[in-house]
Amino acid sequence: MNKSSRFAVSVHILTLLALKSTPVPSSYIAASVNTNPAMIRRILVMLGNAGLTRACMGANGGTSLARAPSDIPLLEIYRAVDDPVVLSLHHSAPNTHCPVGCRITEVLENVIDRAEAAMQATLADISVADVVEKLQLEAHPA
Template sequence: MPRDTRMSRMLHVLIHMDRHVERATSERIAQMLDTNPVVVRRMMAGFREAGIVTSEKGHGGGWTLARALDQISLLDVYRAIGEPALFNIGPDAEVATCLVERAVDARMGETLSEAEQLLMTRFASIRVSDIAQDFERRFAKMKAAGEIGEAVMHRWTNG
């Protein structure tokens, strides 16, 4: 089963919007993510509803951040993408008739619920600005080491 990459991709978009693109059109974001602008508008709608971005229609319009990155947690982003399932494992949705399977399902359900709660707590403690600062450190280190040429720097800083 393929991974759900929406959260990672949207974190990428938010950091670019903060660092490199003051107002981003759906077309520009779609180009950055190699997807369709309609998909971008659908995803960004959840971010607008969560108060993370604002949008303006028409010429000169686009998406802008409504909050600073240090005011946006990973939990906020997770919720804005619709709270997808975190795990691809777990008990069957139907009630089992076998007592062994019921015991397995109960323990799996409890364990996954505990793991999900831990992850939500961790998501709440990490700010998007933490990730952006990590990018800045990595970028500076690679640039100082001569590992990043001008063409790559331009591509990275322009979406």
Template sequence: MTTSSRFAVAVHILTLLAQADGPVPSSMIAGSVGTNPALIRRLVGALIEAGFVTTTMGSTGGAMLARPATDITLLEVFRSVETTALITLHQSAPNPACMVGREITGALRHVADRAQAAMDATLAEVTIAGMLADVEHAAQRRKR
């Protein structure tokens, strides 16, 4: 059971693009994220499909935001790059002859739905512009 870092990397990419004055090459993005450019290009592809990013070709090309950073919520980003819910239920059916096995899926689904709704509400309140402001504020505090 592993978790994905696609959401964190996508938010990193979008926040980096939000502070850039022009197109940012995948090699520069990869350097900021600390990964290889091929991984960045794949994730940028998903962000293009979602309508968050556009790219230009050539020696001065790269990625840039397709929409204002104030108009991109973290919920939209999460839904565009992650394929699973916050909590997934059993992969195989529990034993219906056992009271816990018979009832656990419904009980857990109720908790999972509440947790997912809480996460969605929190992510919907935060934009890429807000993330950039938080990053800039943290950088200013570090300088002091």
């Protein structure tokens, strides 16, 4: 199975930007994520198109958040960078003459819809600010 890491990288990027008061160059972000700047720039384009980041040109250019971290739910990040379908059905139609194959798609559609709704509800309840807070609490326990 092919899994995308764009969501995790995007949350990393936006969390990093939330901690910085000035625009951050893609090379700095890439060093934090431990990947190449070209991959970061591709993701930054997606995040920018979704209105989550803004590019700042010039000698001190880079990327910054377009909104407050508390106004960026993880669900919005997920929708900006990943295929919104986590689970999928068979790639080819099951055998309709089989007692399982004739109804499995109908049953699985319901299960998949419920699972995706639960995941999206969870992501909608967590913001970039929540991620920042969790990082800071774990870095500096009381």
